[in-house]
Amino acid sequence: MEPIIQIRNVTKTFLGKDNQVEALKGISLDIEQGDIYGIIGMSGAGKSTLVRCLNFLEKPTSGTVLIENKDLSALSGKELRQTRTEIAMIFQHFNLLMQRTVLDNVCFPMEIVGRKRADARKRAKELLEIVGLSEKAKSYPAQLSGGQKQRVAIARALANNPKILLCDEATSALDPTTTKSILKLLQQINKDYGITIVIITHEMSVVQEICSHVAIIDGGELAEHGTVEEVFTSPQTAAAKKLVFMVNPQAARMQSKRCVRIVFSENSSFEPVIANMVLECKAPVNILLADTKDINGIAHGQMILQLPEDEKTAAKMIHYLKERKLTVEEVESYVE
Amino acid sequence: MWSDTIMTPMVRLVLEGVAETLYMTLASTLIAYLLGLPMGIALVITAKDGLRPNKVIYKVLDIIVNIVRSVPFLILLILVIPLTRAIVGKIYGSTATIVPLVLAAAPFIARMVESSLMEVDRGVIEAAQSMGAGLWDIIWKVMLAEARTSLIVGATIVLGTVLGYSAMAGIVGGGGLGDIAIQYGYYRYQADIMWVTVILLVLLVQVMQFAGIRLSKKMDKRVR
Numbered sequence: 243m244e245p246i247i248q249i250r251n252v253t254k255t256f257l258g259k260d261n262q263v264e265a266l267k268g269i270s271l272d273i274e275q276g277d278i279y280g281i282i283g284m285s286g287a288g289k290s291t292l293v294r295c296l297n298f299l300e301k302p303t304s305g306t307v308l309i310e311n312k313d314l315s316a317l318s319g320k321e322l323r324q325t326r327t328e329i330a331m332i333f334q335h336f337n338l339l340m341q342r343t344v345l346d347n348v349c350f351p352m353e354i355v356g357r358k359r360a361d362a363r364k365r366a367k368e369l370l371e372i373v374g375l376s377e378k379a380k381s382y383p384a385q386l387s388g389g390q391k392q393r394v395a396i397a398r399a400l401a402n403n404p405k406i407l408l409c410d411e412a413t414s415a416l417d418p419t420t421t422k423s424i425l426k427l428l429q430q431i432n433k434d435y436g437i438t439i440v441i442i443t444h445e446m447s448v449v450q451e452i453c454s455h456v457a458i459i460d461g462g463e464l465a466e467h468g469t470v471e472e473v474f475t476s477p478q479t480a481a482a483k484k485l486v487f488m489v490n491p492q493a494a495r496m497q498s499k500r501c502v503r504i505v506f507s508e509n510s511s512f513e514p515v516i517a518n519m520v521l522e523c524k525a526p527v528n529i530l531l532a533d534t535k536d537i538n539g540i541a542h543g544q545m546i547l548q549l550p551e552d553e554k555t556a557a558k559m560i561h562y563l564k565e566r567k568l569t570v571e572e573v574e575s576y577v578e
Numbered sequence: 579m580w581s582d583t584i585m586t587p588m589v590r591l592v593l594e595g596v597a598e599t600l601y602m603t604l605a606s607t608l609i610a611y612l613l614g615l616p617m618g619i620a621l622v623i624t625a626k627d628g629l630r631p632n633k634v635i636y637k638v639l640d641i642i643v644n645i646v647r648s649v650p651f652l653i654l655l656i657l658v659i660p661l662t663r664a665i666v667g668k669i670y671g672s673t674a675t676i677v678p679l680v681l682a683a684a685p686f687i688a689r690m691v692e693s694s695l696m697e698v699d700r701g702v703i704e705a706a707q708s709m710g711a712g713l714w715d716i717i718w719k720v721m722l723a724e725a726r727t728s729l730i731v732g733a734t735i736v737l738g739t740v741l742g743y744s745a746m747a748g749i750v751g752g753g754g755l756g757d758i759a760i761q762y763g764y765y766r767y768q769a770d771i772m773w774v775t776v777i778l779l780v781l782l783v784q785v786m787q788f789a790g791i792r793l794s795k796k797m798d799k800r801v802r
Contacts, residue, residue: 298706326710337705340800341724351709353719382799402709 244274246406246438247296248280252305256289262563265291267462268305274454275405277457278432278439280453280470281508285444293408297329298322327355330399334411336391338383344394344416345372345401346377351401369397373427389420396427400435407431409441413448428448432553439519446485450474450542458482464506474544475569500549500556505569506534506541516545519562525550544572588771591758595740596778597752602744606679607737612713613684617643619717642683651682651743655750659762672753674710677743690732701790719747726800734790738783745779755779 254266256479265288273279283289294300298314300433307314309325317325330351338347348366349359357365370376370513371394384392399407413421429452432439441453449456450469456474457467460481466473476485483519520527527547549556563570621639624632655678662669662677671707697722704718722729748756755775763772 299704299708323710323712326708329708331708332704332706333701335701337699337701339702339724339796340699341726343799350706352720354706354709354711354715384800408708412711 243275245277246310246442247271247273247275247458248306248308248311249292249295250306250308252295252301252302254288254295255319266295267461269459269464271457271464271467272307273440275438276432276436278429278453279439280443280449281459282443282446282449283459283481284485285365286341287459289442289444289459289506292411292459293410293440295408296408296440297331319465327351327402328404329406329408330402330404331410332392332395332399332412334414336383336387336388336395336415338391338394338398340383341454342382342384343379343380343516344386345384347394347532348401350480363402366397368529370394371401372400373397387420389424390414391422392416392424393427396424396431397518400431400437403435404437407437407439409439409443411442411444414443414445421448424450428452446474446494446514451468452519453558456571470485473509474508476571497507498552501530501546501573502560502570503544503546503573504563505544507569508540508567511537512539513566515568516547517560522562523558525552525555525559557569580593592755592771592774594751595755595758595775596782598780599744599756599782601739602675602679602747603737603741604754606676606683606744607619607733607740608682609676610680610687610740611733613680613777614687615691617684617688619721621688621692622695622721623713623717638699639688641676643688643690646681646685647689650747651678651746652711654678654682655747655752670751671751672744675747675752675754678747679740679743682743683736686739687732687736690736691729694732695721697728698724721743727794727800730790730794730797734787734794737790738784741783741786 249269249271252266252269253264256263256265260550269275273404281289281292283311291300295302298307300313301417309329312325314322314325339350340351345363345366348369349362352362353363367376367379370379373396375390375397378386378390378394383394386394395412407428412428413424416424425448428439428441431437432452441448443449453470455468456470458465458473458479459479460479465479465481466477473482474486474568516529526547529545531544531546532543534545536542543563547559549559558566560570617639620635621643623629624636624639626633626636628636638741646654655675658678658681661670662674665677666674668674669755673761702724703716703720711720743758744752744754745759746752746758748754748758751757755778757773759775
């Protein structure tokens, strides 16, 4: 089957007063039906421009975007609006209609496509149930918390049964706990309705949490892409390394001695791997960075350890870790 | 019913003045909105970062609005006398005054509407676009609906301004309270009549202002 989204050599140049900014410099990417695809990059990397090219809120300067094999640039105004009803979008600042109730906000996209009012209200109520906000139907957005607003935005996005959901920094204005619950909801939607989700973010933790694939955008170019596991376990480019390690910016200072980065992906979180290693090798290690979490009894995440100076002990430790199916790599030059 | 002692000819005159002033103010504001609202919308839509940028239309509207706005009302009143005669058939009285009032208020309203609509969050408009909303849906359901409290406050200001203009028209026999103030207070040195009309004008503005602000607050769902 053809990928649901095909991005081909897309460039976007913004004309300033006396300069021009190349926001995108020829990006090609395929996104398959049912993926949760993370697009990550530092701010100013061009990721928001890229996602806006996927529904033509921004028209690419050159290149093509194919949605279900339809070339967006070949569509008439009316056809484009029709296609947009199949590509929903949620935003960092929610962008709800502040003068409408929650229920009427969810009805809004259905009004646009001319759905009957009674029908729309019924569907809106179902959607609010899905996002867990039934009791807020008559409230106004100003009365809701950030997380609740994003839930309303998600309900609104689902109203016309889209095939694709674009999320532009959808969790960047939320606290970590709320972020988690919103990501869970997105994951559920992906699973239940098979909606392809594209997530724009600057946080690796968001990608790690729910994405199946990730693309790293750096300076308007596609630096690296693949499954999250591939990219996270062995980042190839400097941009990717920077983002993977961004979890802790202090990581930059640890290079003086021999360091290894270990990635947990299939270990039982019940096994105290590092502690056992220390006991076995009878030498201490310095944990410089630890960012792991327990997902369904399996440890996920990464650590950076400073190993003892002694070559032999260090080698033994690396061997010990590798034996336990951990990905181990020596880190030296992951900072530009 | 009112006895003749209260309903003296002078009181009757002043009450008629109030009625005429209200008639001129409300009628010309209403007609001026029919012209100014579309102009204001067009200014926002055709602006450089609007939904349908169009340099020519924007520039033409912008210049018309600026020219009319820069002519003092009293001059405009006299300038448009031929037009008033052509439309109404006479050049004095409250109905005749509606013509210059509309001409003066429409560009003012266009600017008020423009600034109200510019306040609407671009993100919300973008969200509507991402849902496939067309231009008219965005104008009606997003821009005008979201800006409604600001539009009402604007209308309140317009009413006050038009009321003031209508009083000014008294100098050329425009009818209403302003006319009475000039006829009796100025030409006949009856200062008491002048004071009564001034106080009534102030009261009218106060009532309009109060009602307008109250209404806009009630319709604003952004804060609670």
